[in-house]
Amino acid sequence: xxxxxxxxxxxxxxxxxxxxxxxxxxxxxxxxxxxxxxxxxxxxxxxxxxxxxxxxxxxxxxxxxxxxxxxxxxxxxxxxxxxxxxxxxxxxxxxxxxxxxxxxxxxxxxxxxxxxxxxxxxxxxxxxxxxxxxxxxxxxxxxxxxxxxxxxxxxxxxxxxxxxxxxxxxxxxxxxxxxxxxxxxxxxxxxxxxxxxxxxxxxxxxxxxxxxxxxxxxxxxxxxxxxxxxxxxxxxxxxxxxxxxxxxxxxxxxxxxxxxxxxxxxxxxxxxxxxxxxxxxxxxxxxxxxxxxxxxxxxxxxxxxxxxxxxxxxxxxxxxxxxxxxxxxxxxxxxxxxxxxxxxxxxxxxxxxxxxxxxxxxxxxxxxxxxxxxxxxxxxxxxxxxxxxxxxxxxxxxxxxxxxxxxxxxxxxxxxxxxxxxxxxxxxxxxxxxxxxxxx
Numbered sequence: 001x002x003x004x005x006x007x008x009x010x011x012x013x014x015x016x017x018x019x020x021x022x023x024x025x026x027x028x029x030x031x032x033x034x035x036x037x038x039x040x041x042x043x044x045x046x047x048x049x050x051x052x053x054x055x056x057x058x059x060x061x062x063x064x065x066x067x068x069x070x071x072x073x074x075x076x077x078x079x080x081x082x083x084x085x086x087x088x089x090x091x092x093x094x095x096x097x098x099x100x101x102x103x104x105x106x107x108x109x110x111x112x113x114x115x116x117x118x119x120x121x122x123x124x125x126x127x128x129x130x131x132x133x134x135x136x137x138x139x140x141x142x143x144x145x146x147x148x149x150x151x152x153x154x155x156x157x158x159x160x161x162x163x164x165x166x167x168x169x170x171x172x173x174x175x176x177x178x179x180x181x182x183x184x185x186x187x188x189x190x191x192x193x194x195x196x197x198x199x200x201x202x203x204x205x206x207x208x209x210x211x212x213x214x215x216x217x218x219x220x221x222x223x224x225x226x227x228x229x230x231x232x233x234x235x236x237x238x239x240x241x242x243x244x245x246x247x248x249x250x251x252x253x254x255x256x257x258x259x260x261x262x263x264x265x266x267x268x269x270x271x272x273x274x275x276x277x278x279x280x281x282x283x284x285x286x287x288x289x290x291x292x293x294x295x296x297x298x299x300x301x302x303x304x305x306x307x308x309x310x311x312x313x314x315x316x317x318x319x320x321x322x323x324x325x326x327x328x329x330x331x332x333x334x335x336x337x338x339x340x341x342x343x344x345x346x347x348x349x350x351x352x353x354x355x356x357x358x359x360x361x362x363x364x365x366x367x368x369x370x371x372x373x374x375x376x377x378x379x380x381x382x383x384x385x386x387x388x389x390x391x392x393x394x395x396x397x398x399x400x401x402x403x404x405x406x407x408x409x410x411x412x413x414x415x416x417x418x419x420x421x422x423x424x425x426x427x428x429x430x431x432x433x434x435x436x437x438x439x440x
Contacts, residue, residue, distance in 0.1 A: 003033040006115055007041035009066075010142075011059055012049025014149045014198050014234070016082055020047045021139035023081070023111040028140060030112040038069055043077035043115050050084035050168060052336040059084045060096070067098030077101070077118030081108060083168045089127055099123075105169055106130045109137060130170035131155070136179050141187070146385055146420030147194035147230075147405065148187050152180050152218065156200040158237065160264075161275040162304065162335065162343040165200055172201070174209045177218055181225070188227035191420060194385055195222065196232045196404065203240030213240065216248045223254045229422070230385065232404060234260040238286055239278040250294045256401045257294050261286075262302035266321040267314040270307055275342070280321070287325055298402045300329035305362060306355025307335045308346035315358055319365060326369050329408055332362045367433075374430045381440055384425045386417040398423065400435070415439025 006027055010020035023045060024034060038044045044066050048059035059082075069075045079101045085092060086104040093099055100118035103110055104127035117124045134154050141148045155170040156163075184195060197219075199205065206214025222231055231254050238261055249255050265271055266280040290297050305315065322330075334355045337344040350358075386398040395412040403409050415438060417423040425437040 003031055004043065004115065004119060005033045005035050005041045006043045006045060007035050007038045008045045008047065009038070009062060010047045011062065012047070012051065012055060012083065014196070015151055015154075015200070016047055016049055017142070018139065018149055018151045018198075019082065019105075019108050021142055022135070022137040023047070023108055024140040024142070025138040026109065026111050027115065029138075032112070032115065038066060039074055041075055043079060043119055044069075044075055045079045045081060045111065045115065048080060048082040048084035050082070050087040051164065052333075052338065054336075056084060063096050063099060067096070070098055077115065077123075079103070079111070079114045079118055081105075081111065081114075086127065086130065086168045087164065089125070093125065101125065104128065104130065106132055109135050130168070131173070132170075134173055134175055136175075139183075141190070141192070143405070144192070144420060145387070146192065147196065148192045150180065150184055150187070150195045150197050150222075151175070151199060152197060152202060152205050152215075153199035157204070158201060158277075159275055161273060162307065162338065162341055164338050164341055167340060169200070172204055172208055174205050174207070174214075176209065177206070177214065177221070180218060181221055184222055184225055184228065188225050191227075193228065193420070193422070194230035194232060195228055196234060197222075198234045201235055201237045201240065202233060203236045203245065213242065213245070216242075216244045219248050219252065219255060223252045229254060230401070231255045232258055234404070236261045238263055238283055241286055246290065246293050249297075257296045258298045258300065258401055258404070259290065260300040260404070264302060264304050265307070265310075265314075265318060267310070267317045270310055270314050273307060273309050273343070273346070274304075280317075284321075284325070287327075298328045300331075300404070300408070301327055302331045302333065303362060304333050304335050305358040306350040306352070307343065308349045310335075310350055310358075319361065322362065322365050322369070326373065327366075328370060328373050328402065330362075330366045331407065332359050332366065334359050370433065371430070374433070374435065377427045377435065378430060379427065381424050381426045382411070382437075384411050384413065384417075384423050386419055386421050386423050388419045395436075396423070396439070398425075400425075409433055409435060411435045411437060413437045413439055 049055040077100045081103040100123040101114040102125045106128035107126040153174045157172040382400045384398040413425040427437040429436040
């Protein structure tokens, strides 16, 4: 019997990618053939992001593009899953009639049923409880070589005023520690050397299951897994940090001295409007403590400019803070008034052109800081996880401890190293934010 051919397009964040990997696993278990290109498929699954306007636009454009393939008779079914589907479940089918079946964020486990139903001309729409228990479904890891994401929780309880995640992904639910550790061991056995620990807020891990913060305990146990050599931490909420966690990061050799702490702003008034817990001085104190306890630490953050109420004084405070704190890595975003959020109802908005101007100013400040910091590594030898060979420039490429996939830099180097292995690389040059070196 011929297998149904399915292509999957995954949009959005690492957490969404993990759901895509779980759907790939379920479809393979159902004897479907996964093909790399939509034109080769009978059905296309689009796992969407719906977090901010640009992500929604990308998802809608992708659906329309697949609709053109369907109209041309090249594919038979379109299945839409993920955050856009969940957020706009009442509108999406009527406004995008090219879609056959649709699954919300609580219904990924129904992907095989959705594909089969769509190909039979009997489309389905399923939206199970977004606060329900997490499915411990297998994955077909699509990242790497040598690295993989490890999700430890789903949902969020923080309720930031600008964010729709709790209404799309549900309340915070930690995975059981034994399930996380079992998955990490399985990843290690298949050659994963770097685990990137993710959740909307990893610092809250365990508070719902065990009644206490349990990230430190989990990290110690992850460090004990043979084969895992790097552990990278993403999305640590500032006010959930404690001294034990800082001590674990500082003392455990496998934990990279790289922390992703989205602070969003530094001005007290703006932080309050964002419904962020803590003050600007709390953030300053945390960063100071991290620098003292982990001298080599690289700090990554996310910032939002143009939130309603941000005037010149508030923006100047942010710029001054950045020049003082010298954060090594930063993503800078213009405020997006997302419907259904408290911030979207605020009337004293910053002009969009002015918000974009502020974004450019902050990015220029950060570029100077990053260039100055990067120069400190010239002449030093760094361990690099090799990801492949760039035929165009004739060099190997990979990532150092300071580089997270897709958001930070790349180290290009001469030498011989298989993808997924480590190389010691002496940094010889920094050019346009990229690092160059030679294997030693």
